[in-house]
Amino acid sequence: MSPAEAQGVGRRRLLFGGAAAGLGAVAAVGAQFAGGRNDSPELTRTALDTSGANGAETVPFYGRHQAGVATAPQAHAAFVALDLRGGVGRERIRSWLRLLSDDAASLTQGRAALADTEPELAGNPARLTVTFGFGPGLVAAIAPHLAPPWLGPLPAFSIDALQDRWSGGDLLLQIGADDPLTLAHAQRMLLKDSRAFAVVRWIQTGFRHAYGSEAAGTTMRNLFGQVDGSANPRPGTPEFDRVVWGDTQIPAWLEGGTSMVVRRIAMNLDTWDELDRRGREEAVGRRLDNGAPLTGTAEHDEPDFDAVTPLGFRVIPEYSHMRRARPEDPRQRIYRRGYNYDAVPEPGGTISDAGQIFVAFQADVRAQFLPIQERLDKLDLLNEWTTPIGSAVFAVPPGAPEGGFVGEQLFG
Amino acid sequence: MSPAEAQGVGRRRLLFGGAAAGLGAVAAVGAQFAGGRNDSPELTRTALDTSGANGAETVPFYGRHQAGVATAPQAHAAFVALDLRGGVGRERIRSWLRLLSDDAASLTQGRAALADTEPELAGNPARLTVTFGFGPGLVAAIAPHLAPPWLGPLPAFSIDALQDRWSGGDLLLQIGADDPLTLAHAQRMLLKDSRAFAVVRWIQTGFRHAYGSEAAGTTMRNLFGQVDGSANPRPGTPEFDRVVWGDTQIPAWLEGGTSMVVRRIAMNLDTWDELDRRGREEAVGRRLDNGAPLTGTAEHDEPDFDAVTPLGFRVIPEYSHMRRARPEDPRQRIYRRGYNYDAVPEPGGTISDAGQIFVAFQADVRAQFLPIQERLDKLDLLNEWTTPIGSAVFAVPPGAPEGGFVGEQLFG
Numbered sequence: 001m002s003p004a005e006a007q008g009v010g011r012r013r014l015l016f017g018g019a020a021a022g023l024g025a026v027a028a029v030g031a032q033f034a035g036g037r038n039d040s041p042e043l044t045r046t047a048l049d050t051s052g053a054n055g056a057e058t059v060p061f062y063g064r065h066q067a068g069v070a071t072a073p074q075a076h077a078a079f080v081a082l083d084l085r086g087g088v089g090r091e092r093i094r095s096w097l098r099l100l101s102d103d104a105a106s107l108t109q110g111r112a113a114l115a116d117t118e119p120e121l122a123g124n125p126a127r128l129t130v131t132f133g134f135g136p137g138l139v140a141a142i143a144p145h146l147a148p149p150w151l152g153p154l155p156a157f158s159i160d161a162l163q164d165r166w167s168g169g170d171l172l173l174q175i176g177a178d179d180p181l182t183l184a185h186a187q188r189m190l191l192k193d194s195r196a197f198a199v200v201r202w203i204q205t206g207f208r209h210a211y212g213s214e215a216a217g218t219t220m221r222n223l224f225g226q227v228d229g230s231a232n233p234r235p236g237t238p239e240f241d242r243v244v245w246g247d248t249q250i251p252a253w254l255e256g257g258t259s260m261v262v263r264r265i266a267m268n269l270d271t272w273d274e275l276d277r278r279g280r281e282e283a284v285g286r287r288l289d290n291g292a293p294l295t296g297t298a299e300h301d302e303p304d305f306d307a308v309t310p311l312g313f314r315v316i317p318e319y320s321h322m323r324r325a326r327p328e329d330p331r332q333r334i335y336r337r338g339y340n341y342d343a344v345p346e347p348g349g350t351i352s353d354a355g356q357i358f359v360a361f362q363a364d365v366r367a368q369f370l371p372i373q374e375r376l377d378k379l380d381l382l383n384e385w386t387t388p389i390g391s392a393v394f395a396v397p398p399g400a401p402e403g404g405f406v407g408e409q410l411f412g
Numbered sequence: 413m414s415p416a417e418a419q420g421v422g423r424r425r426l427l428f429g430g431a432a433a434g435l436g437a438v439a440a441v442g443a444q445f446a447g448g449r450n451d452s453p454e455l456t457r458t459a460l461d462t463s464g465a466n467g468a469e470t471v472p473f474y475g476r477h478q479a480g481v482a483t484a485p486q487a488h489a490a491f492v493a494l495d496l497r498g499g500v501g502r503e504r505i506r507s508w509l510r511l512l513s514d515d516a517a518s519l520t521q522g523r524a525a526l527a528d529t530e531p532e533l534a535g536n537p538a539r540l541t542v543t544f545g546f547g548p549g550l551v552a553a554i555a556p557h558l559a560p561p562w563l564g565p566l567p568a569f570s571i572d573a574l575q576d577r578w579s580g581g582d583l584l585l586q587i588g589a590d591d592p593l594t595l596a597h598a599q600r601m602l603l604k605d606s607r608a609f610a611v612v613r614w615i616q617t618g619f620r621h622a623y624g625s626e627a628a629g630t631t632m633r634n635l636f637g638q639v640d641g642s643a644n645p646r647p648g649t650p651e652f653d654r655v656v657w658g659d660t661q662i663p664a665w666l667e668g669g670t671s672m673v674v675r676r677i678a679m680n681l682d683t684w685d686e687l688d689r690r691g692r693e694e695a696v697g698r699r700l701d702n703g704a705p706l707t708g709t710a711e712h713d714e715p716d717f718d719a720v721t722p723l724g725f726r727v728i729p730e731y732s733h734m735r736r737a738r739p740e741d742p743r744q745r746i747y748r749r750g751y752n753y754d755a756v757p758e759p760g761g762t763i764s765d766a767g768q769i770f771v772a773f774q775a776d777v778r779a780q781f782l783p784i785q786e787r788l789d790k791l792d793l794l795n796e797w798t799t800p801i802g803s804a805v806f807a808v809p810p811g812a813p814e815g816g817f818v819g820e821q822l823f824g
Contacts, residue, residue: 055625075592075622117685118637120700126625180487180619184635184754188681188764191757203756207592210487212624213467213538223596225530269600273529288532342596344615345603352600 054211055124055179061105063399064256066406068131069244069337069361070235073220074176075213076183077339078205079262079357080191081169081392082198083137090142094411096197097132100173101405103189104130113189126179126211128186132406133172133260133394141170142410146251150259150365151395157377159388166264166390169201174260174359178211202390204264206339206357219291219299222340223354224272224385226284227291229336230299231325243333246363253409256398259365261334264341264390267355272385283381285322293322319381325372332371334360355386365393466623467536467591473517475811476668478818480543481656481749481773482647485632486588487625488595489751490617491674491769492603493581493804494610495549502554506823508609509544512585513817515601516542525601538591538623540598544818545584545672545806553582554822558663562671562777563807569789571800578676578802581613586672586771590623614802616676618751618769631703631711634752635766636684636797638696639703641748642711643737655745658775665821668810671777673746676753676802679767684797695793697734705734731793737784744783746772767798777805 059067084093103113108128112119139147153168173190177183191200208220222228233240249255272280281288285303293303294315305323307315316323327333336359343353362368376383397407471479496505515525520540524531551559565580585602589595603612620632634640645652661667684692693700697715705715706727717735719727728735739745748771755765774780788795809819 055621118635120633120637121635124621124625126622179622179625181621181633181635181752182625184619184752184766187754188635188766191764192685200757205756207596209467209536209593210538210591210623213536213591213594221532221593223530223533223593223600225532273604340593340596342599344617345612352603354596354600 055126055182056110057127057178058109058125059127059129061108061130061400062402062404065245066131066257066396066399067108068129068174068176069258069335069396070240071127071129071176072216072235073208073337073339074127074129075178075210076180076205076207077174077176077357078183078187078203079359080173080175080187080203081135081201082171082173082194083201084141084170084198085196088141088197090411092197093138093142094405094408096194097407098405099193100130100132100190101400103193104186104406105400107186107189113193116189118185118188121181121185124179124182126177126182128175128177128182130186130190131174131176131260131396133174133262133396134407134410135168135170135172135392135394137170139395139410142407143412146253146410148249148251148254148259148395151393154261154365154370154373154391154393157373157388159377159383159386160391161387161389162391163389166202166204168392169394171198172260172262172392172394204262204341204357204390206341208339220340222356223267223269223342224280225288226280227286227288227299228356229338230286230291231322232336233333239333240335242363243368244335244361244363249363254395254397258361258363258396259369260394260396261358261360261362261365261369262390262392262394263358263388265356265358266353266387266389268385268387269352269354275385282317282320283384285316285320317381319379321376321380321382324375324380327372328375329371332368334362334369334372336360355389358388361396467538467594468522469539469590470521470537471539471541473520473542473812474814474816477657478543478669478808478811479520480541480586480588481670481747481808482652483539483541483588484628484647485620485749485751486539486541487590487622488592488617488619489586489588489769490595490599490615491771492585492587492599492615493547493613494583494585494606495613496553496582496610497608500553500609502823504609505550505554506817506820508606509819510817511605512542512544512602513812515605516598516818517812519598519601525605528601530597530600533593533597536591536594538589538594540587540589540594542598542602543586543588543672543808545586545674545808546819546822547580547582547584547804547806549582551807551822554819555824558665558822560661560663560666560671560807563805566673566777566782566785566803566805569785569800571789571795571798572803573799573801574803575801578614578616580804581806583610584672584674584804584806616674616753616769616802618753620751632752634768635679635681635754636692637700638692639698639700639711640768641750642698642703643734644748645745651745652747654775655780656747656773656775661775666807666809670773670775670808671781672806672808673770673772673774673777673781674802674804674806675770675800677768677770678765678799678801680797680799681764681766687797694729694732695796697728697732729793731791733788733792733794736787736792739784740787741783744780746774746781746784748772767801770800773808 059071106113107122110125112122136152175186219227219229233243244258291299293301295304295307338359339357341357345352400406471483518525519534522537524534548564587598631639631641645655656670703711705713707716707719750771751769753769757764812818
């Protein structure tokens, strides 16, 4: 304890006098809150009138797949990348993953985490999910021979301007919730319980439309104003299962799991704003007002890539994002579940620091994600206004069985 | 245009070829979007099924008072402080305020702003409000003799550790909405239309519970887990009107207006966590589970400041926040409308950078806010875990009349 800290504790002791003996005794806190897990949240539930409120909605934590992938995207998400501390090996990683899994299992169900110091903030789960992604360093520290072949940095693309501060990471926690206060509390608890094992590498926070702000199932808009994600397979369909979970996973411990690509893509809103409406629609290949392909009238109309204008140009231009991103092979599909970000501009300017946290789930990064990205790297008009500044790849283990922990299959 | 920019435009022209003539022609964009104000939002409304969605809710912009004060706090807020550029005088300030008022009048009603380049992002107002606060520099540039006597930095308090980067500002825009995407778009439009007049001094973004996450009227919780703001006067009551708008304002141009104190208060969640539950409740004077005074059972029970424990200590301790913040004189009341913040921790650590954007509205800073703050500065146990790191005071003009602009009374 530093002298300043000691003085602080001293002053607090003095102020409390006899009425609050034991103050500052960290050891006592554990005892105080060991029981908090079971009773405090109930107190909270009683205190709140949640009738008609959506904060009480929960998503199961245990199951064959991890939550937060097929889960309808929540309004808010934090992507927390952690790096192992030196000397933290296989056995301590096991303890860490068990601790974080236990925290997630409680918090997502609206119960305080073990030793939760703000149990009242846990009582409003708001569809909280915590999704674990394992980076190359984590798998190497547990069972290096079990790393999937695609687990590592993506090849360099010509459009990339990657920064270390937004790239890589040993463990990713994707924390999603419809309530920002719930998210803040869950993030804090998970970070506190990580302190002995890891340090923060980066955190990205993002948003979509608020829960209830639009009709359920509305495709999100990005900060360019585009309807974004229309071509996604729909959770609950066989196509989604094939794209995301795959038929068979190699290695076998990933059965029921998937892979996750997280890329921070800066969007230059200023140069985009110089473009007229028609130019924007042609850059994407879709109408701005409702996201319909330029050859259709509704968002989910099948695009006609052969249609031509009276002047003989393709209605959906050759360089449009939609044409370039379209799979050439039906296996080349991904499931996108990204978020907008809008960081605070630097003081002294009015330039925005905005973009998208691009998130893609697919069973196999090389077979599904890479071919699309390579096509977009070669030609995609949207590249003019977007710049990838961060990139990371994670293996997403299957869900934990009841009472188990995420990643336990790796420990054999 | 820099060579790189010229190259970018050149490449875009090349790629578009004949199909998108006029691309990059900024002049044409104005014409393209001059009509956008009236028709584009309607397109958006048609495209979206907003049945049952709360994104369509609006708060009037024009009126006797500005919106965003008596308005039930939205889930998200951005506090944007701008400094005048050199040479921007009274007449240009008038143009700026008219422009921002017109933007706010449209955006808050779900209509695109003039020359809105992402009109689709305006179609979901989600109770958007934009509240203008005038700092000392702005009033001095318009009509220095009309500055209210309290408009300036607060006196230095012993607990303060103020940073320039979170303090002061010529114009404050408080932007609130229940949808983070709506907020991001409004902020961007207002910043774009400010470029010729001002630069960003600071931006603070904050959150409360999501809309619909809790029952309407639930008092917010801060990141210490406390029910925070129970003692607030209730909007719509004569007491609220007296506290916030006052009986008579001096100077007269502020009739229908108020004052706003914005302070960034860092909360040390780590040392707070060392405290046991009883210690926390005594620090505040309220129960953690439901915010009831320690002498009561429900949040809004009248506290009994004279009650003593069997050992003779005050049940609501002398040093508790609630006792220290309680008005000694019924005139010393304020209306708090703050937000939580949870900034991203520095890479390499797990220390949080969290706290509260403290916001107080009161007719007169000196008569209402200062006496409370002086008492808290002298003794308030919460000071042990909180540090004010930013501070600013703004005059909040009355609302604009239909078709007018905020602050026009100052131009005489």
